Amino acid sequence: MSQPLYMAAVFFPLLGAFIAGLFGRKIGDRGSQIVTCGGVLVAAALSIKIFVDVALHGEIHAFTLAPWIQSGTFTVNWGLQFDTLTAVMLIVVNGVSSMVHVYSVGYMGHDKSIPRFMSYLSLFTFFMLMLVTSDNLLQMFFGWEGVGLASYLLINFWYEKESANNAAIKAFLVNRVGDFGFALGIFGCFLIFGSVQFADMFHKAPDLANLSFLFLGHTLPALTTVCLLLFIGAMGKSAQLGLHTWLPDAMEGPTPVSALIHAATMVTAGVFMVARLSPMFEYAPMALMVVTLVGALTAIVAGSIGLTQFDIKRVIAYSTMSQLGYMFFAAGVSAYSAAIFHLMTHAFFKALLFLGAGSVIHAFSGEQDMRKMGGIWRKIPITYAYMWIGSLALAGIGLDGVFGMAGFYSKDMILESAAASSHWFGHLAYWLGVIVAFMTAFYSWRLLILTFHGRPRADAHTMEHVHESPWIMLGPLVPLAIGAIFAGWYADDWFVGAARSNFWNGSIFVLAQDNTIDKAHFIPEWEKWLPMGFALPGIIFAYVFYTLKPDLPGKVAKACGGLYRLVYHKYYFDELYDFLFVRMASRLGRIFWVGGDDGIIDGYGPNGVAALTGRIAKYIGALQTGYVYHYAFAMVIGVAAFVTWFWFRS
């Protein structure tokens, strides 16, 4: 396939965004929907072709488009690189994005600024594509910031809502913390490698594994430090513990946005980045340990919060966070391919869940609280079926060697790799992961039961209006559902099975002693069965809690008391941050503002100077009397002054 087609897969969404964004009023709602959907659908079709060429036939393509920055020894070009990792991401990004685009046509059908929405969606897609196709860190950063921007715009899409404003600002600010780490990481890379081009960096990484540098009197291992800085960036974007507080709030955006950005694609950028930089991380075992621990902790913390929440989208959001934790600890135990595998399957079933949840919310006329739902599974059977498929895939239900949902293959691979790890943190991650598997199953079925079963808890008026969504919304879910069912079964062999070294074709690097995926085939049998053994009880518990004995949840909550409150309030992260950073910063800011800026800088600076300026201006104005002889006199005095000046000088 030729270069223009590769570029089309990246730039068509930009074109769509451009047209819909700038000429949205001209071409109308329908026009902008057609343009953006068309652009992304074509890009998705091309992505499949690229996947076949690159991943299956082993072609690797790299194009340099234009020089970007050249300063001294620092050179960066705009370049695109297509290897297997990129090709997988292309499928995920363009595939999910195109489905979400089409879905949005229905979901946002009554919104008043459709062109803006479609344009943002396409713009996001483009930035995400820039991120995954980049052949250097800086361009990746460009995409990274671009998706952050698009995320901000889309969370804040209903900008009349104050909560949306706050959520958008929060997402942006928290991400800035991560981005700061990322930026420092890029500087560090340039410092130690002298380049930010992936090829150069990876080439030099093995030699520089033991390099160290001095910082404030401490000797720091260079590669580890850089990897950790970059990982901070990944933590921000992928909502890992500590920098995760923005993700649940980001659910203020329209549901398709949550599905596309905050579940399937953008939040996985961090995982992608770690996988992309695997040749560096492999030489920084300390960094890998941190990645594993953060991932595992995130998985369990998010999973536990998910148990207690009532907002349907927030439950799925915490689930996303927890699954991202899985991916990170997979990467941390060097099972990058398993992480990407899970990234891919997760994109399908999580997008499906979100879009299905959107359909439910649609049916309930905008209601998101699960306590006010229930009893509608007969009325919206298709959505119900979708949610079942999504939940089954998320919980990773399947029978080894026979068939499993998408999540079964990828999640089991992750857990097995963790179990096979030779490090202590791998085993810790395994056990945490198994517990999370239980939680996942529990909250998934809790969600299903609360939403669809039981007695209707919504008011009569809402119940009358419950209706199945139109096919423009249900249609795009079909490919996602198919993916959620079959993707794991079909792709298992490529990603983590026997064909994997041909499939990855060098785009992921693993040191021989850390090859956990190989070792995963030799772990004890019970370790393989344990996750399933924990997931099924999760389903049963949910059934017991929410169908057989509906008063049980309240009793348990009361019995656990403090623990329940801690979890219900999301471990008080928001409150802690508010106290530590927000209020401190605002107090400090007030001191600088009132004392420093208003008092000193403005007082003597702008305001003082402005007042002085006004006085001077008036004084000069008074010179302009309007009498011609005054003017003439001024001229003569001027000449006389100049002449006198020369007289005394010579």
Added chain:
Amino acid sequence: MNFTSLYTAFPEISLAVFAMLMLIYGVVRGERSAQTVGIASFVAVLSIMIFVLKLGFIYSPGFPKLHISAGCYGCYAFDYMFIDDAFARFVKVILLCGSALSIILSWTYLKKENLSHPEYPILILFATLGMLLMVSANDLLALYVGLELQSLSLYVLAAYNRDNAKSSESGLKYFVLGALSSGLLLYGISLIYGYTGVTKFTSLSKLFIDMHQPPIGVLFGLVFICAGLAFKVSAVPFHMWTPDVYEGAPTPVTAFFAAAPKVAALAVLARLLIVPFGSLAHQWGQIIVFISVASMLLGSFAGLVQSSIKRLMAYSSIANVGYALVGIIVGGTAGMQALLIYVAIYFINTLGVFAVILSLRRKGKSLDRIVDFSGLAKTNPLLALTMVIFMFSLAGVPPLAGFFGKYFIFLAAVKAGMMPLAIIGVLTSVVSAYYYLRIIKLMYFDDGINIFDPLPEFGLRIVLAISALYMIVFTIWPAPIIDQALIAAHSLTGG
């Protein structure tokens, strides 16, 4: 003298002949001919501009060939009183362009104010001719006659609306003070002539290079000449006529004043100070530094309290002359190039502003108070946007042309080690940014009467479009002007 002179001065001669033909035509046909004369003058000025441009291409395939010292064959005419070098051509294109645009700028206004007479374009033609002669002058005498031809036409133009007391007053003021300045200039010329016996620029240049210390009489002469020309460019302290004349003269005349004569006078001042008095730079430098700094300061500060947009533009022009003079102070090829780029941007920017002012009418009455701009963005967003472009450009906001004008000037100053000048320039730009931005604020954020007449006819629209586009296109494609300015600067400094 021989017939090559006629060829060398062909643009000027044809302009003179054309103006006189138009005069005859106008006299014969009477008032009815106003429109025809206007259109014909516009076409003629434009054709001559194209001719001058073409001359430039013939003569300057590459600037190394344009050294004056390397023999500027075919450049001199009329016994070396007239010079046609790249510098003159560059400025002439600006002047002719400014005049042409001024002519079309005036059509609606004159018609609406009942001032449409054939004499108007003819006077513009003569003023333009005078300016062309000025910038081509290679002799103090030629300079003086060119200057007088220009000035006399301008005096009449300022008082053109003779039934309006303000217009007559401004014409009279301009005339009286202009006569005084001409007297100073002439006195300076006579001092120079008395002490050297020559009036040709090239001879003077040679004489001063050989001279170790010039006699003080020459310096006095220089002071008087500088004073006379400083009046024409309206630099402090010879600026006081400017606000009154700008305010009183009919608006299209003011537009013309602000665009063309200023450029011509700056060019003449530059040529005079660089060519004949180039070796006395450390002498005149002190005067020009004072004039420049004073102009920048006064123009920026006094503009703050103005209420009439025309007076505001007067102070703005004073400040801008201050910046342009920095280019002369820096001197050398870099300074001259910066000066030329500056004027090439400034003249069209200011024409654009006046086009906006001329477009601003309420029930047929023209508006000239600054507060009249209030709420323009709501009634006429396009016009407001155009004004924003001009104001941002004048204020020197980066992506627009005006920024580059100032940038080159200050860059040249910094490179020449004149840091204080550059700093004063930047600071005063900040001060003057206040009054430019204030207009934008009025247009977009304040509520006014909100009734404006619809956008005017063709002529004004063309000027608006051309000047606004120019402000933007320069950013993208500045090379032609920067290159030509370099060639022109080389031809003057011989570097």
Added chain:
Amino acid sequence: MLQAFIFYMFATVLVASAVMVVASRNPVHAVLFLILCFFNAAGLFLLMGAEFIAFILVIVYVGAVAVLFLFVVMMLDINFVDLRKGFRRYLPIGLAVGLILLVQLALVVSSWAYNPSSLSNTPILNSPDVDNTRAIGRVLYTTYLYPFQVSGLILLVAMIGAIVLTLRHKPDVRRQRSSQQLDRQIDQVMDVRKIEPGQGVNL
């Protein structure tokens, strides 16, 4: 000796009458003093052997300009006392500035030395058999053609300006049109009618 005496006489009268132009209260007197100034200046030029300029001065400035001034001053009703209101107020500072300039210029001129080489720069040959009227005539249309022609244009503009600013067409003023008068035939303007007494006539 005699030449010096005549020079000082002309010079003294010139300066004195110039002062009087500014100082005299009666504007008509001022103009008359101006004329006296011109005459004395012409005398000075004559002394220098520049008879052409001397006579031009008399013919143009005295004969035309100053007389025109006189007419204007006498015809316009200008209250000169009003115009001179600020005179006293500005007199001290004006005098001071003027004096400074005068002293400086005087000092400069006193240090002036005639540069013999400058003579060779002038295009007019200083030969005894060509009088200066002829010499000026020779260069005016050759070397100085350019400023001469442009001066012509300046005068043209001055004329246009004067007409533009002052000429007014008054439609209600009847003018004499000689060509019309001459072209007219009797029958176009005259009609002979017989009128019966007491009947009247319809015109």
